[in-house]
Every structure is written in C-alpha cells, then in structure tokens.
Amino acid sequence: xxxxxxxxxxxxxxxxxxxxxxxxxxxxxxxxxxxxxxxxxxxxxxxxxxxxxxxxxxxxxxxxxxxxxxxxxxxxxxxxxxxxxxxxxxxxxxxxxxxxxxxxxxxxxxxxxxxxxxxxxxxxxxxxxxxxxxxxxxxxxxxxxxxxxxxxxxxxx
Amino acid sequence: xxxxxxxxxxxxxxxxxxxxxxxxxxxxxxxxxxxxxxxxxxxxxxxxxxxxxxxxxxxxxxxxxxxxxxxxxxxxxxxxxxxxxxxxxxxxxxxxxxxxxxxxxxxxxxxxxxxxxxxxxxxxxxxxxxxxxxxxxxxxxxxxxxxxxxxxxxxxxxxxxxxxxxxxxxxxxxxxxxxxxxxxxxxxxxxxxxxxxxxxxxxxxxxxxxxxxxxxxxxxxxxxxxxxxxxxxxxxxxxxxxxxxxxxxxxxxxxxxxxxxxxxxxxxxxxxxxxxxxxxxxxxxxxxxxxxxxxxxxxxxxxxxxxxxxxxxxxxxxxxxxxxxxxxxxxxxxxxxxxxxxxxxxxxxxxxxxxxxxxxxxxxxxxxxxxxxxxxxxxxxxxxxxxxxxxxxxxxxxxxxxxxxxxxxxxxxxxxxxxxxxxxxxxxxxxxxxxxxxxxxxxxxxxxxxxxxxxxxxxxxxxxxxxxxxxxxxxxxxxxxxxxxxxxxxxxxxxxxxxxxxxxxxxxxxxxxxxxxxxxxxxxxxxxxxxxxxxxxxxxxxxxxxxxxxxxxxxxxxxxxxxxxxxxxxxxxxxxxxxxxxxxxxxxxxxxxxxxxxxxxxxxxxxxxxxxxxxxxxxxxxxxxxxxxxxxxxxxxxxxxxxxxx
Numbered sequence: 001x002x003x004x005x006x007x008x009x010x011x012x013x014x015x016x017x018x019x020x021x022x023x024x025x026x027x028x029x030x031x032x033x034x035x036x037x038x039x040x041x042x043x044x045x046x047x048x049x050x051x052x053x054x055x056x057x058x059x060x061x062x063x064x065x066x067x068x069x070x071x072x073x074x075x076x077x078x079x080x081x082x083x084x085x086x087x088x089x090x091x092x093x094x095x096x097x098x099x100x101x102x103x104x105x106x107x108x109x110x111x112x113x114x115x116x117x118x119x120x121x122x123x124x125x126x127x128x129x130x131x132x133x134x135x136x137x138x139x140x141x142x143x144x145x146x147x148x149x150x151x152x153x154x155x156x157x
Numbered sequence: 158x159x160x161x162x163x164x165x166x167x168x169x170x171x172x173x174x175x176x177x178x179x180x181x182x183x184x185x186x187x188x189x190x191x192x193x194x195x196x197x198x199x200x201x202x203x204x205x206x207x208x209x210x211x212x213x214x215x216x217x218x219x220x221x222x223x224x225x226x227x228x229x230x231x232x233x234x235x236x237x238x239x240x241x242x243x244x245x246x247x248x249x250x251x252x253x254x255x256x257x258x259x260x261x262x263x264x265x266x267x268x269x270x271x272x273x274x275x276x277x278x279x280x281x282x283x284x285x286x287x288x289x290x291x292x293x294x295x296x297x298x299x300x301x302x303x304x305x306x307x308x309x310x311x312x313x314x315x316x317x318x319x320x321x322x323x324x325x326x327x328x329x330x331x332x333x334x335x336x337x338x339x340x341x342x343x344x345x346x347x348x349x350x351x352x353x354x355x356x357x358x359x360x361x362x363x364x365x366x367x368x369x370x371x372x373x374x375x376x377x378x379x380x381x382x383x384x385x386x387x388x389x390x391x392x393x394x395x396x397x398x399x400x401x402x403x404x405x406x407x408x409x410x411x412x413x414x415x416x417x418x419x420x421x422x423x424x425x426x427x428x429x430x431x432x433x434x435x436x437x438x439x440x441x442x443x444x445x446x447x448x449x450x451x452x453x454x455x456x457x458x459x460x461x462x463x464x465x466x467x468x469x470x471x472x473x474x475x476x477x478x479x480x481x482x483x484x485x486x487x488x489x490x491x492x493x494x495x496x497x498x499x500x501x502x503x504x505x506x507x508x509x510x511x512x513x514x515x516x517x518x519x520x521x522x523x524x525x526x527x528x529x530x531x532x533x534x535x536x537x538x539x540x541x542x543x544x545x546x547x548x549x550x551x552x553x554x555x556x557x558x559x560x561x562x563x564x565x566x567x568x569x570x571x572x573x574x575x576x577x578x579x580x581x582x583x584x585x586x587x588x589x590x591x592x593x594x595x596x597x598x599x600x601x602x603x604x605x606x607x608x609x610x611x612x613x614x615x616x617x618x619x620x621x622x623x624x625x626x627x628x629x630x631x632x633x634x635x636x637x638x639x640x641x642x643x644x645x646x647x648x649x650x651x652x653x654x655x656x657x658x659x660x661x662x663x664x665x666x667x668x669x670x671x672x673x674x675x676x677x678x679x680x681x682x683x684x685x686x687x688x689x690x691x692x693x694x695x696x697x698x699x700x701x702x703x704x705x706x707x708x709x710x711x712x713x714x715x716x717x718x719x720x721x722x723x724x725x726x727x728x729x730x731x732x733x734x735x736x737x738x739x740x741x742x743x744x745x746x747x748x749x750x751x752x753x754x755x756x757x758x759x760x761x762x763x764x765x766x767x768x769x770x771x772x773x774x775x776x777x778x779x780x781x782x783x784x785x786x787x788x789x790x791x792x793x794x795x796x797x798x799x800x801x802x803x
Contacts, residue, residue, distance in 0.1 A: 021501030022484050026443060049501075052683055059658070060503040061484030065442055079404030080600065080634065081562035083650050086788065093787040096765035113744075116486060117654060119444055120408035121191045122562040122634075123227030134194035140763060140789040157747045 007042050018047045021057060026062060033067040036095030062117075070105050070112035072150050074098075075129040082126035090126055090138055091115065097147060110154070164339055167462060168283070171330035172551070175280040179287050180238050182216045182261070184208075187232040187319065189223030189415045190447050191408075195230035196250070200298060201505040203250040204233070207257050222416020226306060230270055235260045242278070243298065246271035255389050265294055267309040273298040278320050283333040291590035298674025306567045306586055311548065313556050314362075314532050315572045318416030323451050326458040329419040335464055337535035338423050341430060342470050345538075351377055351432040354534065357542035358554030363399055363490075364529030364602065364631045365707070366553065366620040369534075372524055374515035376432040379522035388687055394434035395523040398425050399495060399529055400448070402489040407653065409558045410528040412570055414448040417532070418455035422478065424531030427538065429476045431526055437478040438499055443485060452480055487604075487658035491706045492517075492525045492683065494660065505662045506706035527632065527741055529558055549575035553619035561795030563600075563636035564591045571635075576617045579609065591733040595641035598722070602631025604651045604658075605711030607718025608644060621658030627718040629711065631797060643738035645730055649677040651715040659709065666709030669700040680727060683734040690727060739801040742786035746802055747779045751797035760790035760799060 010027045014020035024047070027149065028039055044051045048052055058064045063132065076091045095101055106110045121127050124136025135146060160193070184204055188197050201218070208216055217429045224232065225722065227248035233256070236242035243257055245271060255265045276299055301307060321328035324471060341350055355370030398421055402410040414421055441449055446696050456478060459465045467475045481499050488494045489504040496517050498504040517523025533555065537545045545556045553575040559582065566588035573582060579599055590596045598608040607628030609616065616622050623630045638647065648745040656670040676693045679685040697713030704710045719726065729735045736744035749760070756776050761769040768784045771777035779790065779799075791799045 019281070019499070019501040020481075022498060023482060023501075026482055026484055046720060046730075047159035056503055057501070061486050063485035078405070078654075080404075080603065080636045080650070081568075083405075084563050084647070085636055088650075089786065089788040092785050093765055093789050096785060096787065116444065117176060117403065117485075117658070118407070119190070119404065121194050121409040122406050122408055122636075123191050124194050125562060127194065134190065136191070136194045140787070140792045144763075 003140050004091075007046070011043070011046055016047050018049050021047070021049060021054065023122070025054075025058065029064060030084055033069045034067055041044075067105060068109075072112065072129055073112045075114045076102070077115050077119050077121075077125075077127045078115045078131065079122055079127075081122035082118075085125040086111070086139075087126040090128070090143060092142075093140055094143060094147075097143075111150075163273050163463070164335070164739070168330050168336075168801070171327035172283065174327045175331035176287065178217060179236070179289075179648075182238055183212075183219060183234075183236040183242075184216055184257075185221050185234040185236065185242065185322075186221045187223060187230055187234075188220035188410055190445070191223055191227050192232065193447075195227075197231040198249045199777050200231045200233055200248050200253060203253040204257070207254045210254075211258060211261070212260055213257070213371045219322045220324070221321065222318045222323050223412045223570065224416075225315060225412065225572075226304075226567065227569040228567050231312070233269060234274075236274075237292075239289055240292055240685055241276075241295060242274040243295065244267045244271040244274065244301070248437070260482060263292070263294065265298075270298060272301045272304055274320075275300045275302050276300075280321060280328050281331045283331060283336065290592065309577065309581055309585055310572050311574050312572045313536055313548075314413065314529050314558050315570060316417075316536065317420065318412060318570070321417065323416050323418055324454050326419060326455070326462065329417070333539065334419055335423055337538040338426055338464065339470055340569070341427050341538055342472050342474055342523050347377060347431045347433060350427065350538070353538060353542050354431070356548075357537045357545040359530065359533060359537060359545065360553060360620065361527055362529035362533070362558070362632065364605070364629060366630065369526065372514055372526075373428065373431050374521040375512065376434075376524045393436075393519075393521045394432055394590065395518045395521060396425055396429045396432065396434045396437040396493070397491070397499065397518070397523060397525040398437070398439040398528060399525050400439055400445075401483050401489065401490045401495060401529050402442060402445075402528075403490045403630060403658075404605075404632055404634045404644075406560065406600075406603060406636045407632055408488065408560045408564055409570060409633045411445050411448050412560075413532055413558075414529050415451055418448075418451045419459065420532045420535060421452070421528055422455055422459050424534040425478060425526075426469070426476050427534050428524060428526060430474055432522070434524075435475050435477070436475065437516075438481050439479045440483060440489070440495055440499055443482045449480065449482065456480070470481055486660070487654075488660045488706070488708050491708055495525060495707065496523065503660070505660045506708070508705060510693070529633070549619065550619045552621040557618055557630065557633065559601075559633045559635040561587050561635050561637070563784045564594060564639035564642070565589070565637040573618070575619045578615050580614045580618050582618070582635070583614070583708070587637065590637065590639050592639075594641060595639070597640050597642060598638045598644065599658075600628075600636040600638060600647065600715075601634065602629035602711075602714070603634045604654050605629055605707065606631045606634075607714045608638070608647065608722060609718075611668070612720040622693060627721055629714070641738050641740070643736050643740035644719045644726045645677065645681055646736070646738070646740045648716045648719045649674065649681050652677055652712075655708070655712045656797055659712075663705035663709060663723045664704065665700045665703040666712060669696055669704075670709070670712055672696060673713070680730050681736070681744070683730060683741075683744050684733045687728070689731070690720065690724075702717055737803070739803070742784075742801070746781045747784060747786075747791060748800050748802050749777055749779060750798045750800050751776060753796045755796055755798075757795065759793050759795060763789045765789065 493502040494506040739745040
C-alpha cells in the first residue's frame with residue numbers, strides 16, 4: 001500500500017460506517033482529485049464492502065471520477081435556463097476549439113471538458129465553470145477570453 | 158441558569174448584538190453563488206481596498222445571501238449608522254470607490270441605487286423593531302418592497318434571505334429565529350404540532366404537493382401500530398430534508414440554504430419532534446458547495462447553542478443532524494432513491510407502498526420534506542395555522558417560491574401567494590421578455606413539467622391548475638421561453654436529460670426514454686415523417702403509465718405538453734424541414750448579407766470548423782454543410798451582417 005494513499009483519517013471521520021460510502025468516496029475524491037484504485041481497494045477492505053458493490057455505486061453517480069483530473073477542468077452547464085440561452089452552441093464551440101468532446105481529457109492532460117445538469121446559477125445563464133469558479137452570461141466572445149486567459153496562464157508559468 | 162432562561166438570554170444578547178451593528182456603518186455584499194459568479198468576490202476585495210485607501214475604518218463588512226434580484230447582481234449595500242440600508246445594483250469593482258466616497262460623504266450615486274430597505278428588512282424583528290432616521294438625501298428612493306419586482310411578492314419562506322448574514326446565528330435569532338422551536342418544545346405536544354400543520358393546509362413544496370401534516374401523522378402513528386404488549390421499545394424514526402434540487406433551472410433551495418441555513422435546521426428539528434425522531438439527515442447536492450459550507454457552519458452554531466443535541470431547551474428531546482452529500486444523480490430527488498443513497502447504495506427507487514413514512518431509512522418510519530416546506534414550518538407555528546391558510550387558494554394554501562429565469566428581464570427568486578397568475582409573475586414581477594423578443598411559452602416543473610403557451614397565461618398557479626394544463630408546479634423552476642426557443646428542441650433537451658439520468662431499473666424509463674429521444678432527434682434533424690408523431694405520443698403514454706417512479710412517470714410531460722400546444726412546430730420540422738426559432742442545426746442557414754458586410758474577416762477568424770470561405774478582398778461566404786451552428790460568427794459580426802434564414 002502506497003503511503004500517499006492513506007485513507008484512515010477519512011474513514012475515521014465516518015466511524016468506518018459503510019452507509020457513509022458515498023461521503024467517504026467524495027471526501028477521498030476531494031483529497032486525491034479522483035478515485036485511485038489503491039484507495040478503493042483500501043476502503044473496500046476497511047469498511048467491508050466488496051469492490052464490485054463499490055463499483056456499482058461509483059458508476060451510478062456522475063461526480064465520481066476514476067481518471068486524474070486535467071489541469072483545467074471546464075464544465076459547461078446544460079441546465080434549462082442555460083439551454084434556452086445558448087449552452088448547446090457554446091458547448092459545440094468549445095468542443096471544436098479544444099478539439100475535445102464532452103467527457104474527454106486532452107492528451108497532454110491540460111484540459112478536460114464536461115457537462116453538468118445544472119449548477120443553479122440560472123440567472124447568469126449560460127454558465128461555465130472552470131476549476132470551480134463560475135463564469136456567467138457567456139458568449140463566444142467571453143469564451144474566447146476565458147480560453148485565451150488559460151493559455152496565457154500557461155505561458156507565464 | 159435553567160435552559161429556558163438560557164434561551165431568552167441568548168436571544169436578548171443577539172438583539173443587543175444586532176443593535177450594535179445597526180449603530181455602526183455597514184457594507185453588505187450579496188454573496189450567494191450567483192452573486193459570486195456575477196463578480197461579488199472582486200467587489201468585496203475592492204471594498205476592502207477602498208476603505209483602506211480612504212482611511213475609513215469602523216465599517217463592518219458583511220456577506221449576505223441572494224435577495225433574489227439576480228439580474229441586478231452584484232449588489233452592494235451601504236448602511237450608515239442609524240440610517241436605512243441602501244442597495245447599489247450591478248456594481249463593478251471600478252465603481253466601488255466612487256459609490257463609497259459619495260455615500261460616506263453624505264451624497265448618493267443615484268444612478269446606481271437599486272433601492273432603500275424598509276424597516277421590515279432590518280435585522281431586528283423580534284420583540285422590538287429597530288427604527289432608523291431617513292436622511293434628506295434618501296427621500297424619493299424606492300423602497301425594496303415598492304420595486305416593481307417585489308410589489309406583488311409575499312415573502313414568507315424567503316423571509317430572511319438576503320437580509321441576514323447567514324454565517325451569524327445572532328442575525329437569525331434577532332429576527333425571531335428558533336422561537337418556533339422553543340414554543341414547540343416547551344408548550345406543544347407532538348400531536349398538537351401535527352394538528353397545527355394539518356389545519357394550516359401546508360402541502361409539500363418539493364413538487365408532489367402531499368399534505369405535510371398528513372405525512373407527519375403517518376410517521377407519528379407508525380410507532381403506535383408497532384407497539385405491542387411485548388415490545389414497548391420505541392421505534393427508531395428518521396427525518397430527512399431533501400435538498401437534492403436536481404431540476405435544471407431551479408435554485409430556490411440553494412438560495413434558501415445559502416441565505417438562511419438556520420431556518421432549515423429549525424424546521425427539521427420541529428418535524429423530528431412531531432414524529433418522534435432523534436436523528437435527521439440533510440441530503441444535499443454536491444454541486445452546491447457554498448450551501449454545504451453554510452449548513453456546516455449553521456449546524457456547528459446550533460449545537461454550540463444547544464438547539465441541537467441532548468435535552469434541547471431543557472426538555473427530554475434529543476436530536477442530531479448529519480449532512481449527506483449526493484454525488485450527481487437526478488433520480489435521488491425521488492424519495493425512495495434518496496433513501497438508498499443516504500444508506501450508501503445506488504440511488505435506485507423502489508415501488509411504493511410501503512411509503513417511507515412507514516418504512517424508510519433502515520426500514521424505519523422516515524419522513525422526507527423539501528427545504529421550502531421545512532422553512533415554512535416555523536412561521537406557521539409562530540403565526541398560527543389560521544393566518545397561513547388565509548393566504549393562497551382553496552386548493553393550495555400559502556405561497557409558492559419560483560426561480561424565474563430564461564428569456565425574462567428580471568430573473569431571480571419570486572415568492573407569491575398561491576393563485577397569482579402566470580401573467581403577473583412573468584410580466585409584472587419579471588418585467589416581461591428580455592430584449593424585443595416575443596413571449597412564446599413558460600416551462601414549469603423541470604423535466605417532469607410542461608410548457609404553457611401564451612393563451613393560458615392567465616392561469617393561476619397552484620398544484621391543481623398547473624396539473625390540469627399538463628404541466629406541474631414542481632419544485633419551482635420557471636423558465637420563460639421567447640420566440641428564439643424551439644419547442645421541439647426543448648422537448649429533445651429534456652429527453653436527453655432524462656435518458657441520461659434514468660437509473661435503468663425499469664424498462665419503460667430505461668428503454669422508452671432513449672427511443673423517444675431518438676424520435677425527437679429524427680424530427681429536429683429533419684429526417685422524420687408525420688406518422689412519427691403518433692408513435693411518439695403512444696410511447697409517451699406507455700412510459701407515463703408503466704414507469705416505476707416519479708421520474709419515469711412524468712418524463713413524457715415535456716413531449717406531451719409541447720405536442721399539445723405547439724404541434725405546428727413539430728409539423729414544420731417534419732414537412733417543411735424548417736425550424737422557425739432557428740435553433741435546430743441543419744434546418745436553417747447562416748448567410749452573409751453583402752450589403753452590410755465590411756469584409757473584416759471576424760467571421761472567418763472565429764469559426765472553429767473553418768466553414769467560412771473567402772478573403773478580405775473578395776468577401777466571405779459560409780459553407781453551411783460544414784457549419785455546426787455554434788453561432789460564433791453570428792454573435793461576433795460587428796455589423797450584424799450574418800443572418801439566419803430558413
């Protein structure tokens with residue numbers, strides 16, 4: 001067991017209670033950015049839930065990730081208010097700009113593109129979330145600015 | 158000191174504390190998720206910077222929740238000592254300095270003023286209210302309640318949102334917070350609480366509209382029926398707050414928790430007392446990190462003040478609350494799926510009965526109430542069932558909270574008495590359709606709801622009236638659609654959502670929604686023939702009649718309601734291959750109007766798929782066969798020379 005993947009403090013938070021599986025997984029994901037296999041095996045043993053059962057839970061919920069996150073995670077909200085304000089068009093535009101489909105990671109690990117059902121910031125539709133920060137009232141113009149901002153940041157590093 | 162005196166003491170302390178705040182200068186920033194997305198964070202930083210620069214100290218900087226006027230975010234309010242709170246709208250960081258400079262200098266930046274707060278919107282609203290002096294220069298400023306957006310609203314559920322600091326329990330206490338819980342625990346029996354809620358006529362605000370008091374009574378009686386002579390052991394019971402606000406286009410529950418988290422805790426604790434539960438859960442979407450953070454803070458404060466824990470207010474009632482985060486599954490808003498999710502399982506629903514009130518979490522009696530329902534409970538217990546049932550219609554008592562969004566001028570949170578018409582909500586409160594576009598429809602109830610056309614806009618909102626139209630009240634999302642929304646595309650959109658969110662347990666929903674989506678995609682891409690409409694309708698009825706849970710049973714509503722009211726749009730897509738709203742890719746073309754074009758080349762630069770050909774010398778044209786209809790050229794053309802034609 002890799003020492004980096006010590007999960008005990010999270011498990012202790014929930015008294016090793018198997019009914020808190022979803023909380024444990026989401027805390028683990030917060031810690032590592034995704035759910036590494038070693039971590040899952042460790043959790044499985046310690047709270048006595050078979051890995052197969054855990055897989056059933058992980059694959060059921062959209063927020064669990066089995067791949068390490070990209071450097072910039074772009075999430076395009078597809079809520080109803082965003083949809084009627086052009087979210088689909090914005091997604092199409094970003095997909096072709098980054099040459100990525102929703103759900104994919106770019107090969108260099110720089111970008112990942114996702115959609116979300118609704119983040120509840122409907123009054124600012126259409127919204128885009130980049131690494132947790134919400135940007136509202138997006139148009140092609142603001143998207144260009146956001147994307148080139150990310151590129152700029154890259155160069156300055 | 159005994160526990161009841163202790164409560165009076167902390168309430169008095171809280172009022173003193175709030176008085177002190179009103180005696181000082183305050184700057185208050187709307188800091189809900191939408192406020193932050195609109196730029197509240199930058200405004201806050203600028204405020205700190207400016208106060209430092211102008212050497213103004215002795216100012217309390219506070220955050221508040223979303224007051225519901227989202228189109229005017231970021232909002233920055235200034236309250237000078239003993240004067241009314243003045244709200245500034247759409248504040249940009251570069252405007253902060255001038256606004257503060259003027260305001261603290263005894264002047265106003267009039268064109269940025271949104272409103273002035275009424276005395277009811279002060280922090281102190283319990284035992285005494287706090288009176289302010291209105292400076293001469295404020296005369297003529299509109300008060301919050303007199304704004305066109307607010308005039309027809311009646312805020313009961315949203316009573317504290319945008320007014321108090323959600324991270325400060327004193328603010329909640331000074332507005333009468335936890336008084337209802339105190340009254341309940343010290344003077345009412347569980348049966349009396351249930352009777353009061355029953356006679357108030359409160360119905361569940363999560364969408365289904367089940368009478369709250371009746372639900373509680375089921376769970377209350379569940380214990381009695383299980384008690385036999387041999388087992389006098391009390392049945393364990395649970396209460397759950399459903400904050401899994403999954404409907405896309407709805408954010409009422411998020412705003413409530415972000416802006417007034419203690420009211421949720423108070424409501425849930427009262428519910429627990431009524432049915433005899435000692436353990437509660439708040440099941441909340443992980444997509445709402447700020448709401449979760451504020452709930453955690455509020456829970457900690459509630460424990461510290463002994464409003465949760467053992468022997469609350471010195472009684473023998475114990476109650477604790479745990480937060481359970483969801484992980485991104487729409488179906489978990491359905492109560493039996495939610496129960497599975499809380500227990501750490503796949504969020505799949507199961508057939509009812511048995512209803513959770515009889516057999517829920519770990520097969521124990523469990524009640525599940527929506528956030529808005531629980532937040533309304535304390536007010537009913539303080540003001541009485543009679544007062545509450547005097548508001549609203551025969552069918553539905555009280556108020557309805559909507560998240561008004563889409564193509565509407567004033568988007569935001571709206572709370573109106575039941576029976577208010579859609580027209581009043583959209584046109585009087587919402588200010589009508591954005592820009593110079595025509596109103597087409599209003600969508601209520603999210604993916605389980607339907608679209609209501611202009612001809613029915615005078616329908617009053619309550620559970621029965623909306624159901625009659627083929628829509629539902631739902632949890633409160635209300636999305637205004639203009640002529641630029643394609644109704645077939647909207648039905649396709651909802652079906653895409655449902656097909657991907659279907660849990661897969663029952664066939665009608667798992668297979669049916671995918672087949673319905675395929676049919677809709679055929680129509681929106683112009684590949685269908687007319688007989689598809691009959692098939693689509695038939696399939697919709699089968700899904701409605703046979704699906705296992707609410708998600709599947711209501712999934713065809715968006716299709717059926719658009720087929721009912723906007724059939725001609727379906728027919729146009731099929732027969733003429735035309736999308737009148739110019740949304741469906743392939744059913745309209747982008748064309749450059751040479752009379753307006755200045756050959757600047759922006760369209761060519763911006764096109765992500767190189768579908769624009771030509772040069773600055775020869776001019777440009779768009780090859781629509783390559784076009785993905787992303788609208789980039791249309792939006793970016795400086796001369797509006799690109800037209801969409803059928």
